[in-house]
Amino acid sequence: VEAYHAGRWDDALEYQRRNKETRERAGDVIGAAIAEYNRGLILVDQGRLEEAEFAFTEVLRVCRAANYVAGAAAASGNLGIVAARYGDFDRADELMHDALQQFTDLGAEYFELDTRLRIAERHLLAGDHEAALQAADTTLERAEASEGTGPVRIGLLRVRGCAHTASGRPQMAFEPLEAALDLARAESAEYEAALVQASLETARVHLGEPPDPVARDEILRAEETLGIVAWPEFVPVDKKALH
Numbered sequence: 001v002e003a004y005h006a007g008r009w010d011d012a013l014e015y016q017r018r019n020k021e022t023r024e025r026a027g028d029v030i031g032a033a034i035a036e037y038n039r040g041l042i043l044v045d046q047g048r049l050e051e052a053e054f055a056f057t058e059v060l061r062v063c064r065a066a067n068y069v070a071g072a073a074a075a076s077g078n079l080g081i082v083a084a085r086y087g088d089f090d091r092a093d094e095l096m097h098d099a100l101q102q103f104t105d106l107g108a109e110y111f112e113l114d115t116r117l118r119i120a121e122r123h124l125l126a127g128d129h130e131a132a133l134q135a136a137d138t139t140l141e142r143a144e145a146s147e148g149t150g151p152v153r154i155g156l157l158r159v160r161g162c163a164h165t166a167s168g169r170p171q172m173a174f175e176p177l178e179a180a181l182d183l184a185r186a187e188s189a190e191y192e193a194a195l196v197q198a199s200l201e202t203a204r205v206h207l208g209e210p211p212d213p214v215a216r217d218e219i220l221r222a223e224e225t226l227g228i229v230a231w232p233e234f235v236p237v238d239k240k241a242l243h
Contacts, residue, residue, distance in 0.1 A: 007190050009042050009226045016042075033062040033071060037078075044081060045191055047230030053082045070111075073102035077115050084122040085232055092122050110152070113143050117155045124162055124234050133163040150187045154180050154196070162199050162234045170206040177203065194222035198231055 004012040020035035040055035056075045063071035077099030084092035096119050103112040116139040123132035136159040143149040143156060157180035161173040177200050184193035197215040204211065222228060 004042065005188070007225050009046065013039055013042055029062060030066055030068055030071065033059045033066075033068075037071070037074060040075075040078060044078065044085075046227050047232075049082050049085055049230075053079065056082065069102060070106060070108065073099045073106070073108075074111065076102075077111075077118060080122070081118050084118075084125050087125070089122060089126045093119075096122060109146060110149060113139060113146070113149060113152045114155075117152050117159070120156065120159045121232070121234065124159055124166065125232070127166075129163045129167040132159055133167075136160045136163065150183060151189065151192065154184050154187065154189060154192045157183070158192075158196050158199055159234075161196075161203065165199070165203045165206055166234075168206075170203040173203040174200070190222055191226055191228075194219050194226075194228075195231065199234065 001012075003009075003015055016035045016039045020032045020039070023029075023031035023035060036055050037059045040052045040059065043049075043052035043055060056079045060072055060075035060079065063069075063075060076095050080092045080095030080099065083089075083095060096115055100112060100115045100119070103115055116135065120132050120135035120139065123129070123135060136156045140153065140156040140160070143152045157176040161175075161177035161180065164170065164172040164176075177196055181193060181196045181200070184196055197212075197218050201211055201215050201219070
């Protein structure tokens with residue numbers, strides 16, 4: 001976890017691999033599944049979707065066999081994220097709403113709100129920009145009333161900004177995106193800050209403005225240090241404009 005927050009994601013992946021192997025030898029099946037789940041979270045953000053899908057599928061199998069409901073819900077929700085990134089929106093919708101129902105039943109508010117964020121992102125990827133905006137606005141109101149929801153609020157503000165850009169209103173994207181960037185920096189969330197910067201650059205491109213060299217450098221630095229191989233395509237844009 002320390003390696004992850006320090007931006008050493010490759011080290012974090014290796015630590016979690018060793019964590020999983022050690023727990024398997026000790027007979028800690030659920031602990032091993034949690035380690036694999038944590039690997040999957042990093043792999044998704046790096047854009048290594050095939051590896052992430054394999055990890056979450058394994059976690060889902062183990063958690064269902066062990067009747068670990070929270071773990072199964074988390075794995076299902078993240079398989080939904082992978083499906084949405086692949087463009088399989090029907091499967092994404094099914095998996096995410098299954099996870100949402102389980103988290104709601106468990107009273108796991110943070111994970112419920114995070115799943116609602118992912119559903120908003122799924123709408124955005126599917127091109128249903130107004131549904132994305134509505135989902136983000138509704139969930140943001142709840143997230144702002146809860147403590148410890150900084151990462152969720154960053155994502156919801158980003159979705160709001162991207163939805164405005166994709167709907168042909170790029171001038172309305174800056175307020176939520178700049179708020180998201182401020183929050184990401186306050187949370188020391190390097191990946192989220194870079195993702196918001198990419199969203200801001202997309203809005204600038206849609207307005208015909210030149211790229212911001214500071215934003216571009218932050219995006220490229222995150223790609224290199226965090227091992228990003230692909231960014232999620234929340235708003236279509238010519239990547240040459242960012243590089």
